[in-house]
Amino acid sequence: MNTSTIAPTNQNTQDTRALRVSGSRLWQSLMDLAKIGGTPKGGVCRLALTELDGQGRDLFSKWALDAGCTIRVDAIGNIFARRAGADDTLPPVMTGSHIDTQPTGGKFDGNYGVLAGIEVMRTLNDAGIRTRAPLEVVVWTNEEGSRFVPVMMGSGVFVGAFTLEHALGQQDAEGVCVRDALKQIGYAGEGDAAHPVGAYFEAHIEQGPVLENHEKVVGVVQAALGQRWYDVTVQGMEAHAGPTPMELRKDALLASSTLIAEVNRIALDRKPHARGTVGFLEVFPNSRNVIPGRVKFSVDLRAPDDAQLTDMDADIRAACERIAKESGTSINIEQVVYFPPQPFAPSLVEAVRRNAQDMGYSTMDCVSGAGHDAVYVARVAPAAMIFVPCADGISHNEIEDAEPEHLEAGCNVLLRAMLDSAGIAQ
């Protein structure tokens, strides 16, 4: 796919500068969609390509058709709802996200980005505004990866991160493959709908605590962190805790503890954006009075640029070597996942910031620590993200929550940024 861009026009007239989305309509749509798969605890369980996901897609499609869009579905089930522009030879200015959820997910993760796109369309319809380039709202298939891996499947196929065939063949825990699940719910489209994108914006709840912590409304996302994931095994010597003096031990958990502290230090040394996490750890034999003979754990390193991430990789490998020597253990470290850092397009990032500030919203530069469809799209088109706060930074949880006025603010920024990119037909 060719990367195609159009220059921002900044042609908002005085009229469009006063334009605002309807926060209450956006909220109502979020609440209506959340009923499909709604859980007693107020969350949503709508796994990718289930019957419930099909119902959610149907509702989205209805709303898009009602807003005058035409709909195409590609072979991996991505839905593109297009609002014609004055010059439909231009690549579309696209927005969207996903509507599949985690098993105990919330109402906002993904859904917000999709329905903010619908709200932009509705607002433009109400104001009778025609853009120069066409607009598109996209629903990407299976972003969460809860039922089928890999995660971000629809956008991954769209940008060629992996093949359509690979994705269609993936099976869930019951052995149902993506190909059959798509047919089952009526969203097996035809052909490769990959097409040039003029600009891509994705509005999303932050899924972290930074905006809330700094009391900011709009997060101007500079980049998505690169990720290196590792499996580490520390092999020591299992022994009885009583008779074995400290100096004769090869304690695999003690060595692991030192390494966990190093993972933390490696990230802390690269403030504010680098991350280092050990989330998974298992001890063998895991008995109260036995010195651990073996410990397995994960390491997750993230950084906004690849040179930094490469440095961190060198640091963790050096730490493994040093700590193995000091502790008399052997330490094996193996990289199992690599996502390169993905900077967003400076002109679009600037459009997000400028429009947010112009409307009086407080802003903050930030990074995306998690993966999003926008991270894949940014490989083939200029892309940017708009973050809004979520309560206590909590996501992937039924108690996920967000303030209506924050969602409205992010949607207004999305509206203005899309207009900047698409231009107004005179």
Next chain:
Amino acid sequence: MNTSTIAPTNQNTQDTRALRVSGSRLWQSLMDLAKIGGTPKGGVCRLALTELDGQGRDLFSKWALDAGCTIRVDAIGNIFARRAGADDTLPPVMTGSHIDTQPTGGKFDGNYGVLAGIEVMRTLNDAGIRTRAPLEVVVWTNEEGSRFVPVMMGSGVFVGAFTLEHALGQQDAEGVCVRDALKQIGYAGEGDAAHPVGAYFEAHIEQGPVLENHEKVVGVVQAALGQRWYDVTVQGMEAHAGPTPMELRKDALLASSTLIAEVNRIALDRKPHARGTVGFLEVFPNSRNVIPGRVKFSVDLRAPDDAQLTDMDADIRAACERIAKESGTSINIEQVVYFPPQPFAPSLVEAVRRNAQDMGYSTMDCVSGAGHDAVYVARVAPAAMIFVPCADGISHNEIEDAEPEHLEAGCNVLLRAMLDSAGIAQ
């Protein structure tokens, strides 16, 4: 029970100074007993009060009767094999250990101490030596605690650490109680066989690497380490590893790692005998890209004297408080087990050292880090232990191994030390 002692007599004549046990006979008895419950991998599985344990007890009893002993079984199934002395009003000089094993146990743990006692009897019979005080070889019931808890059940009842009724009522995983299991194998004795003990010696494989590491043959055991066991829970804040910056985290595993390093330091600061171990640890939710919200782990602190152990307790509690504050977590620490340190009787310890050195064996002062029946017996009678090396310090394992000449050496020391305590009838 009254603690009753007799003064050591040191009356070994030139004849008895030349007296030696038969290492090959001792080894043969060990191998014969090991056939009962022997495993394909060369270990032994003979859980307490099973039919196999009954067969082992029968073989012991036969050997004891063959050696001219009289046998009594008490209500918890301890077997006392007595060789009459010249003055049977004197309290017996006792030795022994246990013959129950771990599910994947070895041939030597416990069995050595019992059969070394039998070998002492046989050696005295061959030499026609009559002691002043009577001698006893005891088989303590259920030292291992693999089938029934508490561990060291027979010696615990003997010294009143807990009641007979409590012990008899304990059930295994299938709901069989100790009382019924004893009847089943014919070892439910009558009445409380607790009786004054003049001196108690227990020969045992070290179950640790110290003697082997220092190339010594006889460990002169000064004391058994006191133990404090704790359950620790660190409560942090579960969060997504990507979007959560390092400075806003409350990482329960990172805080736990710092505490694990402290446990180690607290013990290292009190060389050479103190121990600090975290053997068990569980992470919640234990997912690769989620910052751990909660970690539970065990802490096992051991020290040879109670003042030191109390200091260590204060240190670990202070560390919990400090680390909780630094990490923004809350840390709960609860002591779940306390065994006081148990010094052994200086005169008996000295007898072990003197006799070992007199016979030209290399010796080393050491401590018992693990629990043994001798640790309970030491509460009511002068007691001491004799350690011999085991291969690579490994025990509670089918590959447990020991050198015949080391086992013979320990048995010779046992013979001489028992003669010192019991005296020779002129």
